[in-house]
Amino acid sequence: xxxxxxxxxxxxxxxxxxxxxxxxxxxxxxxxxxxxxxxxxxxxxxxxxxxxxxxxxxxxxxxxxxxxxxxxxxxxxxxxxxxxxxxxxxxxxxxxxxxxxxxxxxxxxxxxxxxxxxxxxxxxxxxxxxxxxxxxxxxxxxxxxxxxxxxxxxxxxxxxxxxxx
Numbered sequence: 001x002x003x004x005x006x007x008x009x010x011x012x013x014x015x016x017x018x019x020x021x022x023x024x025x026x027x028x029x030x031x032x033x034x035x036x037x038x039x040x041x042x043x044x045x046x047x048x049x050x051x052x053x054x055x056x057x058x059x060x061x062x063x064x065x066x067x068x069x070x071x072x073x074x075x076x077x078x079x080x081x082x083x084x085x086x087x088x089x090x091x092x093x094x095x096x097x098x099x100x101x102x103x104x105x106x107x108x109x110x111x112x113x114x115x116x117x118x119x120x121x122x123x124x125x126x127x128x129x130x131x132x133x134x135x136x137x138x139x140x141x142x143x144x145x146x147x148x149x150x151x152x153x154x155x156x157x158x159x160x161x162x163x164x165x
Contacts, residue, residue, distance in 0.1 A: 032068045036088030038081050038099040038108065041073040045101070048123060049074070052100055070094060078107040085111040102126045109133050 037056055039049035053071055060067045070092045072084030081104035088094045089111065097112050099105050100123040112119035113133040121129060122139040130136050154162045 032066045033096070034068050034070065034092055034094040035096045035098060036085070036092060036094035037069055037071045038074045038084045038088070038097070038104060039071065040076040040101065040104070041071070043076045045076055048100065052098075052122065056098065074099065074101070074104045076101060076103060078103050081105070081108045082111065089115050089117070096120065098122075100124065102129075105129065106132075109136055112136070 035056070037053060039052045040046055041049045041053070053069075056069055060069060070088055072088060074081040074084055081099065085097065085099075085108045088097065094117065097108070097117055097119045099108060099119070099121055102124045105119075105121040105124045106126060106129065109119060109129070109132045112135055116135065118135050118137065119133070120137045120139065124138060130138050150162060153159075
């Protein structure tokens with residue numbers, strides 16, 4: 001599980017770098033790519049938030065890149081995520097935003113959209129997320145696909161009963 005999560009974070013880093021090189025010429029003059037990360041660092045799912053941040057830092061170090069990470073705590077609360085996003089855009093002038101959890105990500109979409117900034121989200125199951133803005137990208141299956149994938153697996157394995165936790 002931990003290995004899969006690190007692979008996911010490395011993919012996020014690669015996507016971030018790809019966006020950096022596809023931006024207009026004025027942004028390429030910058031020496032660093034500023035990435036804002038909004039994660040639950042306190043509260044009931046802080047372990048997942050810490051894994052996200054640790055994975056982003058690991059990918060940054062492994063790629064030996066000029067990516068600068070700015071991290072804010074969402075506390076798993078939408079309003080805290082909105083405050084964090086405004087701070088990241090206004091104080092650090094971020095180029096990319098990364099966050100997690102539907103309760104935090106959904107209210108932040110309009111802010112990333114206002115700044116015309118790519119917004120990458122993980123651990124979000126809301127179906128409508130990627131349709132909310134041209135700047136939104138997900139790294140998690142939408143809820144509408146989860147049950148279908150489990151049913152296909154059960155059929156493939158000829159299972160009569162299956163449970164998901």
